[in-house]
Amino acid sequence: MIVLNLKEIFERETRFEGRYSLSPQDIKFPPDIGEIKEPVEVYVEITRDDRGYNVHLDIKGKVELECSRCLEVFEKDLSQTKNKHIERYPVEETIHLSPEDLDVSFMEEPDLISLEDLVREELILEIPMKPLCRPDCPGIDSPHLLFGDLEDRREDPRFAILKNLLRDPEVKDGST
Ligand SMILES: [Zn+2]
DSSP: OOEEEHHHHHHHOSEEEEEEEEOHHHHOOOTTTOBOOSOEEEEEEEEEOSSEEEEEEEEEOEEEEEOTTTOOEEEEEOOEEEEEEEEEOOSSSSOOOOGGGTTEEEESOTTEEEHHHHHHHHHHHTSOSSOOSSTTOOOTTOHHHHSOSHHHHHHOHHHHHHHHHHHOHHHHTTTO
């Protein structure tokens, strides 16, 4: 596990940057959401201000999801760039959030950041509630999928055009 001790780091530096390759085992992605099979590449850059830390994350990775309509497994790119602010939980009981606070993460211990936790959170935020293999996925109930054999394809106008092209002697001899 990669824990960044920011208190220690910023005793010596004014800016921290690092590149990491997080394995699927490191990330511990929730299996009921999806499966990460390849390492996720992360570039992180951190600066400090009087409220906490500004964290810039550049994440490159992908996840395997199950389509909520046809149940096929498909791959979704989760690559993203995020800027967030990390600060300690306010002492006051109510937190008044302003629009610019939406990317604020409050932590019990903002000086100790687990990179895996941070990256996992951003990856999960990118997963749609109902993942679709493609926007117009017809779903498992579609007759085309259930009876989608040659019989169907013969009716497909694109296939008919292709067949006609192959049969057309002018096209066949066009190269001579
Ligand atoms: Zn689908």
